[in-house]
Amino acid sequence: MTHSYRPFQHAWLDKKTSAKEQPLPEALRSTSLLMRVLCFLALGRPNLDDHWKxxxxEQAFETVRTRLCDILGSTITAASILAISSVFVSTASPVSYFGYTSSIPYYPIFISLMFAIFAMLTSGSSMIRWLHTDRHWTQEQLKQGGYFVWSYLLSMVTPMFFVVWSLNCFVFAMLIAGFSSQSVICRALTALGLVTYIVNVGKILIEAMRKYAT
Known part of the structure; x- marks a missing residue:
């Protein structure tokens, strides 16, 4: 009979804890520049205030968990596409004027494939971690600061880091192949693609800097 009352006791304790919001621990207040950048990349804010809230x-924690799992799932999808593309372009080129299998662009393609595989592995492990993590346990571990905070944030940032590098290596390889082409049209299209890529990356960086400043 006593077991039937436990869910009600846990619910009552959770409501009581939520009613009295715990302040941000001292270990999470003073952060270095590197930690602030890591927080911004992982959580979208240069500090842990909002994440601690x-x-x-449970409802807010589930929202964060769902959002992060969606991001990690998208990262796995992007890494899979990059890996498939890298394997595909490692075969012989169907046209003679776009030689992406030559020795110079081949190395960035191979590096892109490695980063894509690393992204899939780290995304999968991070997703498993988030699916099985407990709110109270996470709260207690974050209070201590130190290694767990770094590991906690890196588990979110590392998959995205690998995907970004994989994408850049793949784009770099295609740019080398495009500008090395004997076709004027191919070089012109490559130049247009490079300008478009730079503009989009610049817009993302400017938006990120504005958000970081606010």
Missing amino acids: SLQS
């Missing part, structure tokens, strides 16, 4: 209730 999300740990105060």
Whole structure:
């Protein structure tokens, strides 16, 4: 009979804890520049204030967990596409004027494939970690600061880091192949693609800097 009351006791304790919001621990207040950048890349904010608030209730924590799992799932999809593309372009080129299998662009393609595989592995492990993590346990571990905070943030950032590098290596290889082409049209299209890529990356960086400043 006593077991039937345990869910009600846990629910009552959770409501009582949520009603009294815990302040941000001292270990999470003073952060270095590297930690602030890592927080921004992982959580979209240069500090842990908002994330700590999300740990105060189950509903907010589930929202954060769902969002991060969606991001990690998208990262796995992007890494899979990059890996397939890298394997595909490692075969012989169907046209003579776009030689992406020559020795110079082949190395960035191979590096892109490695980064894509690393991204899939780290995304999968991070997703498993988030699916099985517990709010109260996470809260207690974050209070201590130190190694767990770094590991906690890196588990979110590392997959995206690998995907970005994989994409850049793949683009770099295609640019080398395009500008090395004997076809004027191919070189012109490559130049147009490079300009488009730079503009989009610049817009992303400017938006990120504005968000970091606010």
